[in-house]
Amino acid sequence: xxFTEDIAKVSEQVRKRADQVVGEEATKMALIVPFLNAxxxxxxxxxxxxxxxxxxxxxxxxxxxxxxDYALAINGTIVMLVEAKAxxxxxxxxxxxxxxxxxxxxxxxxxxxxxxxxxxxxxxxxEKNMMDKEPFFTFNILEYDSKDxxxxxxxxxxxxxxxxxxxxxEEMVYVKGxxxxxxxxxxxxxxxxxxFLVAELRASAPKYEFPGNINTRIINKFNPIxxxxxxxxxxxxxxxSLSREMSQPVKVEVEPExxxxxxxxxxxxxxxxxxxxxxxxxxxxxxxxxxxxxxSFELKYKDTTSYFGIxxxxxxxxxxxxxxxxxxxxxxxxxxxDEVKSLAPNFExxxxxxxxxxxxxxxxxxxxxxxxxxxxxxxxCYEAEAAKHQVFATNVIRMEKSA
Numbered sequence: 001x002x003f004t005e006d007i008a009k010v011s012e013q014v015r016k017r018a019d020q021v022v023g024e025e026a027t028k029m030a031l032i033v034p035f036l037n038a039x040x041x042x043x044x045x046x047x048x049x050x051x052x053x054x055x056x057x058x059x060x061x062x063x064x065x066x067x068x069d070y071a072l073a074i075n076g077t078i079v080m081l082v083e084a085k086a087x088x089x090x091x092x093x094x095x096x097x098x099x100x101x102x103x104x105x106x107x108x109x110x111x112x113x114x115x116x117x118x119x120x121x122x123x124x125x126x127e128k129n130m131m132d133k134e135p136f137f138t139f140n141i142l143e144y145d146s147k148d149x150x151x152x153x154x155x156x157x158x159x160x161x162x163x164x165x166x167x168x169x170e171e172m173v174y175v176k177g178x179x180x181x182x183x184x185x186x187x188x189x190x191x192x193x194x195x196f197l198v199a200e201l202r203a204s205a206p207k208y209e210f211p212g213n214i215n216t217r218i219i220n221k222f223n224p225i226x227x228x229x230x231x232x233x234x235x236x237x238x239x240x241s242l243s244r245e246m247s248q249p250v251k252v253e254v255e256p257e258x259x260x261x262x263x264x265x266x267x268x269x270x271x272x273x274x275x276x277x278x279x280x281x282x283x284x285x286x287x288x289x290x291x292x293x294x295x296s297f298e299l300k301y302k303d304t305t306s307y308f309g310i311x312x313x314x315x316x317x318x319x320x321x322x323x324x325x326x327x328x329x330x331x332x333x334x335x336x337x338d339e340v341k342s343l344a345p346n347f348e349x350x351x352x353x354x355x356x357x358x359x360x361x362x363x364x365x366x367x368x369x370x371x372x373x374x375x376x377x378x379x380x381c382y383e384a385e386a387a388k389h390q391v392f393a394t395n396v397i398r399m400e401k402s403a
Contacts, residue, residue: 006038011141024086031116040157057104068101074306075325078108085115102131109162123169136169160306186230194219274303284371288378295386319385330364333381337361343377
């Protein structure tokens with residue numbers, strides 16, 4: 001079952017249960033916990049989903065320590081905080097408790113306020129390590145579209161990368177604001193917008209020139225003209241787009257892979273500790289790939305809060321993502337489930353429930369030593385990814401030699 005299906009299942013459950021849910025505790029168990037589970041977090045593991053979490057800096061209020069309803073951790077690092085409201089209440093952070101926890105736990109860069117129906121996602125776009133007053137993303141479990149699902153994938157345990165989330169959050173905020181601005185201008189053009197368009201029109205060709213300045217009389221004259229022009233332009237855009245779409249053959253859309261930009265190291269990244277176990281795994285995998293008779297890419301790795309990725313020199317050219325937490329160990333590949341099962345007959349293989357890029361299968365292992373038993377699979381993963389980029393790499397080498 002894929003991520004879209006997982007969320008659809010939760011949506012149907014919430015639709016059936018919501019009217020019977022009364023109070024905050026019932027909201028947590030009946031509505032919120034299934035949602036967290038769909039995001040890939042083990043709700044039965046208290047080291048990963050921590051209910052009633054109390055931080056060491058918590059202060060007393062009305063005789064009790066302040067706490068958050070849930071702290072979500074990946075490999076022992078808290079990455080998200082959740083404040084629950086009873087179904088029927090507004091999903092708003094009103095008492096400052098969540099923001100105090102967000103500001104104090106520097107590893108937690110995402111905060112969620114939810115009533116089991118609406119999920120409001122906050123981060124620190126305005127001021128570093130200070131929770132924003134407005135959410136950058138809102139998800140309604142009963143009313144959502146495919147774009148909402150794409151946004152929600154960023155918060156799945158298997159995908160969690162704070163650099164990608166922060167970049168995407170900033171983009172969503174500006175796109176939303178710009179869309180509203182452009183929409184308002186098109187529906188009701190301001191005087192400044194009309195003045196700008198008239199000036200551009202006059203400068204575009206001699207036939208549109210007219211004497212004098214662009215004054216109030218000119219603006220009033222062009223106001224209805226511009227409104228008609230906007231309507232005609234929008235209609236033309238929609239018509240031409242529809243005609244072009246109907247004339248072209250149907251194509252299967254492939255989800256574009258997110259290019260991870262090289263950025264100045266974030267303070268949170270400096271707190272990521274690459275363990276001896278991860279280095280041991282990297283060295284084992286590196287030695288296996290060096291046996292390839294067809295490809296000789298230099299392997300590199302990227303350690304994140306969520307996973308330890310191994311790639312062919314570019315982070316988007318990854319072929320394995322390792323999850324080596326103490327409780328459960330696994331790795332993700334880009335090969336199909338059927339192919340992985342044939343190459344790893346004695347291991348549990350699962351379909352990836354939420355993927356960013358084209359991850360397809362997960363292999364459960366007990367320890368790093370299991371990689372010694374999976375040489376055929378690892379070599380196949382490496383060569384499958386290398387085959388995609390061999391031509392590119394060869395051209396780069398040729399350019400460097402000719403320079």
